[in-house]
Amino acid sequence: MFSAGQLFSVTLTKPIILTDSPPSKHLRHTRHRQFTTQCTNNLHSATNPFDPAAVAASVKNFTFTGPSKNRTDLQTSCAIISSTIIGKQHDNENRKGIENITVVNAERVLDLELSGNIRKPLTINDMSTSPMHGSEIRVVYQGVPGAYSETAAAKAYPNGEFIPCEQFEQVFQAVELWIADRAVLPLENSLGGSVHRTYDLLLRHRLHIVGEVQLPVRHCLLALPGVNKQDLNRVISHPQALAQCELTLTKLDLKITRESSNSTAGAAELISESNLRNTAAIGSERAAKIYGLNVLVEGIHDDCNNFTRFLMLAREPIIPRIDQPFRTSIVFAHDNGTSVLFKVLSVFAFRNINLTKIESRPHRLRPITIVGSAKRFEYLFYVDFDASMADVRAQNALSDVQEFTTFLRVLGSYPVDMTPLCSSGGD
Numbered sequence: 001m002f003s004a005g006q007l008f009s010v011t012l013t014k015p016i017i018l019t020d021s022p023p024s025k026h027l028r029h030t031r032h033r034q035f036t037t038q039c040t041n042n043l044h045s046a047t048n049p050f051d052p053a054a055v056a057a058s059v060k061n062f063t064f065t066g067p068s069k070n071r072t073d074l075q076t077s078c079a080i081i082s083s084t085i086i087g088k089q090h091d092n093e094n095r096k097g098i099e100n101i102t103v104v105n106a107e108r109v110l111d112l113e114l115s116g117n118i119r120k121p122l123t124i125n126d127m128s129t130s131p132m133h134g135s136e137i138r139v140v141y142q143g144v145p146g147a148y149s150e151t152a153a154a155k156a157y158p159n160g161e162f163i164p165c166e167q168f169e170q171v172f173q174a175v176e177l178w179i180a181d182r183a184v185l186p187l188e189n190s191l192g193g194s195v196h197r198t199y200d201l202l203l204r205h206r207l208h209i210v211g212e213v214q215l216p217v218r219h220c221l222l223a224l225p226g227v228n229k230q231d232l233n234r235v236i237s238h239p240q241a242l243a244q245c246e247l248t249l250t251k252l253d254l255k256i257t258r259e260s261s262n263s264t265a266g267a268a269e270l271i272s273e274s275n276l277r278n279t280a281a282i283g284s285e286r287a288a289k290i291y292g293l294n295v296l297v298e299g300i301h302d303d304c305n306n307f308t309r310f311l312m313l314a315r316e317p318i319i320p321r322i323d324q325p326f327r328t329s330i331v332f333a334h335d336n337g338t339s340v341l342f343k344v345l346s347v348f349a350f351r352n353i354n355l356t357k358i359e360s361r362p363h364r365l366r367p368i369t370i371v372g373s374a375k376r377f378e379y380l381f382y383v384d385f386d387a388s389m390a391d392v393r394a395q396n397a398l399s400d401v402q403e404f405t406t407f408l409r410v411l412g413s414y415p416v417d418m419t420p421l422c423s424s425g426g427d
C-alpha cells in the first residue's frame with residue numbers, strides 16, 4: 001500500500017528564492033541555452049500567442065529589463081527549476097530539506113504545499129473552473145510557443161498567460177511552486193495512444209485534475225523557405241507526432257531518418273535557429289508562422305480523426321457537480337492478479353457507470369512479485385469513468401473498489417470537454 005511518504009515528491013538541491021527583481025547579470029549569462037530560449041519564449045505570453053505578427057515582434061524586441069518585472073520572474077523561475085530540482089523519493093529524512101525552502105514573496109506559501117499533506121481549505125475560486133479573481137491565470141505547458149499544448153492551454157484558459165517549460169517534470173513543479181496556477185499536459189492521442197510520462201508524473205506529484213480539453217491535431221511537414229522535399233534527409237518532431245504521421249511519411253517515399261524532439265514547435269524552432277536545410281519538422285501551421293518555416297506538405301497525420309486529450313492540473317481539486325457531465329480519473333493497485341481487476345471493473349458495470357479509459361503502468365515501487373519460481377509483473381491501473389464524485393453511484397463504486405485494492409487515489413473529478421469535434425486545427 002502506498003503512503004504519502006512513499007510517493008515521489010520534490011526535493012530542491014538549494015533554496016529557490018523568488019523576488020520581485022529581474023534575474024541578476026550573473027544568472028543572465030550563466031544559464032544554458034534552454035534558459036535563454038525559455039525567457040525569450042515566455043515573452044510570447046505577454047502577447048496574444050495566436051497573433052503571429054505580435055509573437056514575431058515580441059521575440060525580436062525581447063529584453064530582460066522589460067516592463068513587467070513579475071513576468072520576468074515567471075520566466076526565470078521555470079529555468080531555475082530546471083537547474084535546481086531533482087525528483088527524489090519523499091521520506092522523512094529528506095522532508096527536512098524541503099522545509100528549508102525560503103520564499104521571499106508573501107503570496108507564495110511554498111513550504112506548506114511541499115512539506116506534506118497539509119491541505120489548504122477550498123476557496124470560492126476552487127468552486128469554478130474559470131480563472132481566479134477574474135485576473136490572468138498563469139498556465140504552464142510543456143514545449144515552446146507554437147506547441148499543441150499551448151493551443152490546448154489557450155482553449156482551456158482563453159485569457160491566460162502562458163508559460164512554456166521544456167520538461168514535463170518542470171510543468172508539475174511550476175504549479176507546485178506557485179510559479180503557475182494551472183498546468184496543461186497531453187494525456188492521450190486518438191492515433192498515437194497514451195502519453196506515459198504524464199501518467200507516471202500524475203502519480204509522483206500531488207496535483208489534481210481540474211479539467212480536460214480535446215484538441216483536433218493537424219500536422220504539417222515544415223522546412224526552411226526554399227527547401228524542397230528532395231533536400232531532406234531527416235525529420236524531427238515530438239515522438240507522438242512522428243507516430244501519428246508514420247504511414248504518411250512512409251508513403252511520401254522520402255529518404256529520411258526520424259528523430260525525436262521535446263515538442264513539435266521545438267523541432268521547428270531548432271530548424272529555424274540552426275538553419276538546418278536538410279531537416280524538416282512535423283508541427284502545426286502556427287509553429288511554421290512563428291519560426292518562419294514553409295509548409296511543405298499539409299495534413300500529414302495518418303487519419304483525419306487525430307485528436308489529443310489534454311488535462312488541466314491545479315494545486316487544489318474543484319468541487320464536483322452533477323448538473324453537467326463530469327468525468328473522474330482514479331489510479332489503483334491491487335495484490336492478487338487479474339481476477340481482482342475484473343472485480344474492480346465490475347463495480348462500475350453494475351452501476352451503469354461507463355469506463356472511458358483504462359491504462360496500466362509498471363508499479364515502480366514494487367515492479368515484480370515472486371510467485372513460486374515465477375515472476376509476476378505488477379501494475380498500477382488508471383481508470384477514467386463518466387460520473388462525478390458528487391454522484392452517489394460513483395461514491396459507492398469507489399467504496400467497493402477500496403475493498404479490492406491496496407492503493408486507491410482519486411486524481412480528479414472534472415467537466416467533460418463537450419465542444420463539438422469538428423474543426424480542423426491545432427493551429
Ligand SMILES: O=C(O)C(=O)Cc1ccccc1
Pocket residue numbers: 142143146147148149150186189217238240241262263264265308
Ligand atoms: O509537441 C507538442 O506540440 C505537444 O504539445 C505535444 C503533442 C505532440 C503531438 C500531438 C499532440 C501533442
